[in-house]
Amino acid sequence: MSSNGTEGPVAPATSFRFGFGAVARALERTHVRAESLLVLVALAAIMAVLSPVTGDGTRVFLTANNLFNIILASATFGILAIGATFVISAAGIDLSLGSVLGLASVTGAALVVTLGWPWYFAIIGSLGAGAAAGWVNGFIITRGRVPAFIVTLGMLGIARGLALIISNGRGIYGLPEEILFLGQARPWGVPTPVFILIGVALIAHYVLAHTPFGHHTLALGDNENAARATGINVRKQRMKLYTISGLMAGIAGLIFTARVNTGDPTAGLTYELLAITAAIIGGTNLFGGRGSILGTMIGALIMGVLQNGLNLMAVQAYYQQMAIGAVLIAAVWLDQVRAQQRE
C-alpha cells in the first residue's frame, strides 16, 4: 500500500485506508473496522430514504420509536454476539448460542411459573442454565479435545431438545411483574433491554480490551503456542470463554422471556447466525486474534437496521434470512481477499 512511501515513519497501512487518519487510527486502536461504521451509516441512510413516509411527512425509519425498536430488537442477539466475540477472538466458535438462549428462557420460566418459586429464580435459572451449557461445551472441548465446531453443533441439538422437553413443547406463559420489567418497561422512556445491553457491553468491553484475561484471549486466538509458552493456562482460559458465551445466551434468554412474557422453547432459533454475523462484520477475526465489543455492537446494529428496514419495506422474513446469511459470507470473503492482498 505504501509503495511510494520511502519518507516518513512506517505506520500500519490500515491507518490510511481512509483520508480521515485520526478517526481511522482511533478505530484501529479499539480494533473496530472503519468500514463497519461506514456500512452502518450508509445502510441507515438507504433505509431512511427507502422507508415509508408517515402522515406528517417524516420517514418512519427515523422516528425515535423506530430507532428504539432497532436497538430493542438488537439487544437479544447483540448480547449473544458479545458471547460470540469472546469465543471467536480466541479462535473458537459457538454454534449453540441460539439453542442455549431457548433453553435458558424455558428454564427460568419453568422454575417460576411451573414450580412457583420466587421471581428471581427466573434470573438465576436462565443465567445458570446458559452458563452451565457453556461450561459443558468448554469442558468437552478442552478435556475431550473434540473440535469446538462439533461440540457446539451437538449442543445446538441438545439444548433445543432439552428446552422442548422441559416445556413439553409449549410456551410457559405468565411471568411475574418483576421479570416483565426487564423486558417491557421503559424507564426514562428507554426500554430496559437497552440498558441491559449497554451495561453488559461496557463490562465485556472492559474485560476484553483492558484486562489480562482479554489480552490472553486475543493471544490465544492469535497463536496458541505463544499463549502456552508465556504461561497462560490455555485450558482454563477456554473453559472460561465458553462459559461466558453460555452466560450471554442465558442473559439473552432472560430478556427474551421478559419481552414476550413467555418461556419459549423455540426462542432464539437461528440466532447464532445473527450473533456470529454481527461479531464478524464488527471486525472480529474469524480465525482469532482480533476482536472488539465496540465493533460487535456496530455489527449488531447493522443487523438490526437491516432487519428493521426490510420489515418497514414489507420484505418477507424469508428473504431477510437470506440477506443475513449472504452478509455473513460476504464479510468473511472480504476479509480473506484483504488478507491475500496483504501477503
Added chain:
Amino acid sequence: MALLELSDLEKSFGAVQVLNGVDLQVDEGEVVGLVGDNGAGKSTLMKAVTGVYPVDNGRVQFDGEDLTQIEPGTRRSKGIEMIYQDLALAPQQDVANNIFLGREPTRRLWGLFPNFVDKVKIDQEAQKMVDRLGVHVPTIHIPVGMLSGGQQQTIAIARALTFQPKLVIMDEPTAALAVREVESVLQLIRQMRDEGIAIILISHRLNDVFEVSSRIVVLRRGNVIADLQRDETDMAEVVSYIVGAHT
C-alpha cells in the same frame, strides 16, 4: 552450587523413551551450547526445564529450589525463560503487548475498577527494552507479524529479558536469520552473558555455538554423551559425538 541442576531426568511419550536419565548442570553467567542430532531430545529436555512437559522421573533444581512439580508460569517468574524456535509471538498483537504477554502489569482504573491493564506502563517499558537492545522497529505499536524474521527474534529476546531472568534457553535462535542478523543475535547473547545471565543455546549451527559458548554438551538418544570445554575441543570432535562415531 550450580544455578540449574538436572538429575536423572526421564521422559517418554507413549512407548518412546525420549530422555533416559539426563544429568546436567549450568552455572550463573555461563553459555552452554546444547547440540545433538534431530530427535536427540534437546527440545524435550528444555521443555522439561521450563515445565511445559512434566517429567516421569528425576529432579529439576533451580537456584537452590526443587521446581520439579512447579508449573510453567511459576518457573518463569522464578527466572527461567525460554525463547522458542517458532518464537511464540502473537502476530496480530503489537510489539509492546507481545513483550508483556502473560505478565501484564495492572492497576485500578480511577481507583475503582480492578485488573486494568496498564498499557501506558507496558508501552514505556517495552520502548526501554527495545532501545536497550538496539532493535530497529518503526514503532512498538506495530503488530509483530509485520516485522522481519530478525526483528521478531529480537522481540522474542526482549520479552525474555524484561523480567530479569537468571536463565535463558534459546532454541535455534539463528536458524532462520540472514548473516547480518545472526551476528547481532550472537552479540545479544554475549551482552546477556556479561550481565550474568546463564544461557543454554540449542543450535545446529556449530559455528555459532563455538562462537559464544564456553561449554558444549552433546545429547544423543536421550543421554548426555559428552560435556566438553569449548577451549579443549574442536568441531570435528563435537560432530563425531553428535553422529555417534565417538563413544
